Amino acid sequence: MSYDRAITVFSPDGHLLQVEYSMEAVRRGSTVVGVQGADCVVLAVEKRAIAKLQDARTIRKIVSIDDRTILAFAGLTADARVLINKVRLEAQSYRLTMEDAPSIDYTARFLAKIQQQYTQQGGVRPFGIATLVAGVGADANDPDKPFLYQTDPAGTHSRWKAQVIGGRNAKSLREFLEKQYAANMTEQQCLRLAIQALMEVVDSGAKTMELCVLRRGGKKEMLKESMIENVIKEIESEQQEGQAAAAASAGGES
16 A cells, blocks of 8 residues: 555554655755854745746745734745745734734744644645745743744644744754854844855855844844845855964964
8 A cells, every 4th residue: 555645544653644744845855054143033944046037026935924923934835835824814813803913922822733634634745845834923921032933734833932934954053053152142143143044055155145133022124135245255264364373373283
């Protein structure tokens, strides 16, 4: 029996193969990095090369769910569009019913709920995307503090301090974040860490990066290419100085 034909059939070793295939679609997608600081969350996305005559403004990997929540995804863009519209509709419905914006925890749980439903019904397939979602409202004692959540095609959701999804180098980049991350980082430190991680997988600098910062209270800002380029130049300058110092030290010892 071919256990990857139906989404609702487990293989003998306990796997849902269609869900695992959807996770492979995520690994083939663009790299997405999320970093949470003391008062902000930074989402950074690798922008793949587009056709010369294509309008770059129509290709977005970071989108708004509502006025206090942003989402970045890795995987199939068409699947992401459908899922994002479902979440946006739920956010509007919640605001109409409760007269308040949904918290980031509620939004992440709803996202994961929809993704999980598509792993347990016949006649459908899992969404081939994973998401990093940033928003506020998860902490009752500090409702304006932003937090970072992840969802995956299996329908699980969890909160992270820093995370990488998509791309073949996600595991090594996650190890890089584990070594470099520190608690209560400033916005500038978060930006540097996210850009440093992306620099490991992109070659063309700021042209192939898209960054968004979510600050306290849900205030968000898409960074201009010139701002990203300035941070990249600072990082490269420090790396060159470090290499020169190491070479001088090695020369002195010999």
